[in-house]
Amino acid sequence: MENAIYFDNSATTKPCQEAIEAVNSCLNNNWGNPSSVHSLGVNSLLALAEARETVAKSINAKSEDIIFTSCGTESNNLAIIGACLSLKKQGNKIISYKTEHPSVINTLKQLEHFGFEVLFLDTQKNGTACPKTLAENVDNNTILVSCMMVNNEIGSINNIKELAKAVKSKNQKTLFHTDAVQAYKKLPINVNDLGVDLLSASGHKIHAPKGIGFLYKKKGVNLTPLLNGGGQENGLRSGTENMPLICALAASVKAIPDVLATHKKVKDLRDYAKSKLLNNKNIVFNSPENALPYILNISLTGFKAETVLNALSLKNIYVSKGSACAKGHRSHVLTALGMNDNLIDSSIRISFSRFNTKEEIDILANELQEITKKLRRFC
Numbered sequence: 001m002e003n004a005i006y007f008d009n010s011a012t013t014k015p016c017q018e019a020i021e022a023v024n025s026c027l028n029n030n031w032g033n034p035s036s037v038h039s040l041g042v043n044s045l046l047a048l049a050e051a052r053e054t055v056a057k058s059i060n061a062k063s064e065d066i067i068f069t070s071c072g073t074e075s076n077n078l079a080i081i082g083a084c085l086s087l088k089k090q091g092n093k094i095i096s097y098k099t100e101h102p103s104v105i106n107t108l109k110q111l112e113h114f115g116f117e118v119l120f121l122d123t124q125k126n127g128t129a130c131p132k133t134l135a136e137n138v139d140n141n142t143i144l145v146s147c148m149m150v151n152n153e154i155g156s157i158n159n160i161k162e163l164a165k166a167v168k169s170k171n172q173k174t175l176f177h178t179d180a181v182q183a184y185k186k187l188p189i190n191v192n193d194l195g196v197d198l199l200s201a202s203g204h205k206i207h208a209p210k211g212i213g214f215l216y217k218k219k220g221v222n223l224t225p226l227l228n229g230g231g232q233e234n235g236l237r238s239g240t241e242n243m244p245l246i247c248a249l250a251a252s253v254k255a256i257p258d259v260l261a262t263h264k265k266v267k268d269l270r271d272y273a274k275s276k277l278l279n280n281k282n283i284v285f286n287s288p289e290n291a292l293p294y295i296l297n298i299s300l301t302g303f304k305a306e307t308v309l310n311a312l313s314l315k316n317i318y319v320s321k322g323s324a325c326a327k328g329h330r331s332h333v334l335t336a337l338g339m340n341d342n343l344i345d346s347s348i349r350i351s352f353s354r355f356n357t358k359e360e361i362d363i364l365a366n367e368l369q370e371i372t373k374k375l376r377r378f379c
C-alpha cells in the first residue's frame with residue numbers, strides 16, 4: 001500500500017527488493033527440481049547449497065545443520081515433537097514457559113495428550129527466564145527445554161547462553177531448543193557460543209516472503225521427522241524444496257550484512273519513539289528497558305487497543321494489539337506477567353524495521369495525541 005506507515009514488523013515484514021528479485025529469478029531461470037539429475041536439477045541443487053551456506057553462516061553453523069521448513073511454526077513443531085519422539089525412551093519431562101509463542105505452547109499441550117509431562121514455568125517480572133529456577137526444575141527425566149530468545153509481544157531478551165549452560169549443568173542429555181523467530185538477524189547469533197541444540201527462525205520476519213523458515217539442528221541430535229517421503233533435507237523434512245522462497249530467504253539474509261549496525265539504527269528509532277511518546281501522559285511503556293529495540297509495547301491507558309488500532313489504521317498507520325496470533329484473546333504473555341486487565345486491554349505493540357523513519361514516528365506520536373483528545377475513554 002502506497003504511503004502506509006507500517007509499525008507491525010513483528011507480525012510480518014514487507015519483502016525487500018532483494019528477496020523479490022530472488023523469487024523472480026528462481027521462477028524464471030532456475031525452476032528445476034534439486035533432486036533431478038539433469039542440468040536443470042543440478043543448477044537448482046547448486047542454488048540450494050548456496051542458500052543453505054548463507055543461512056548457516058548467519059548463525060555460525062555448518063550447512064548440514066540447516067533444515068529448511070515452511071515457517072517458524074513448523075520449525076518449532078519439528079524441533080519439539082521431533083526431539084521428544086526420538087527421546088521418549090530417555091525420559092518424558094519437558095520444560096518451557098507460559099510466555100512462549102502459541103506454536104510452542106500448543107505443540108507442548110499436544111504432547112501432554114500423548115503422555116509427556118510438560119512444566120510451564122513463570123518468567124521473572126521483566127519477561128525473562130531465570131537460569132537458577134530453570135536448573136532447579138531440570139532432572140534426570142527432562143528430555144527437552146524450550147525457551148524463546150526474544151518475546152514477540154514485549155521484546156524481552158533471554159540470556160540463552162546462561163539458560164542452556166544451567167540446563168546442561170543439571171543434565172547433559174537434556175536438549176535445549178530456542179525459538180529465535182523474533183531474534184534472528186536482529187541480535188547476533190552464534191549457535192556454538194550459545195550452546196543450543198535446536199534453533200528456529202522464520203523468513204517473513206526479516207523481509208523474506210511468508211512460507212519459509214529453517215531449523216538449526218546441532219550435529220548428533222536425533223529428530224523424528226514429521227513429514228515422510230522422498231527424504232529431502234537429510235530425511236528430516238521430505239517434500240520438494242521450495243526453491244523460490246529458499247533463495248529469497250538467503251537474499252534477505254544477505255541484505256542485512258551487519259546485524260549490529262542495523263540493531264543500532266533500529267535502537268535509535270525506538271529511543272526516538274520513546275522520547276516522543278513520553279509527552280503523552282496516557283502512555284505507559286510495557287516493554288522492559290533492555291528489550292529488543294525492534295519491539296515497543298505500550299498501553300494508551302483508558303483507551304481500548306482495538307479502538308486505537310482502528311483509528312490509526314484509518315490514517316494508514318499500522319500497529320498491532322499484543323501479538324497478531326493473539327487476535328481476539330487477552331494476551332497470555334501480559335497476563336502471565338501479572339499486568340492488570342486495563343493495561344492489557346489498552347496495550348498495543350509498535351514494532352520497527354530498518355525501513356522506518358523518524359518522520360513516521362512523528363506522525364504516529366501526533367496521531368496518538370489526537371486520539372487521546374478525540375476518543376472516549378473506556379474507564
Ligand code: PLP
Binds near residue numbers: 325
Ligand atoms: N515464534 C515467535 C516468537 C513468533 O513471533 C512467531 C510469529 O509471530 C512464530 C514463532 C511463528 O512464526 P511463523 O509465522 O513463521 O510461523
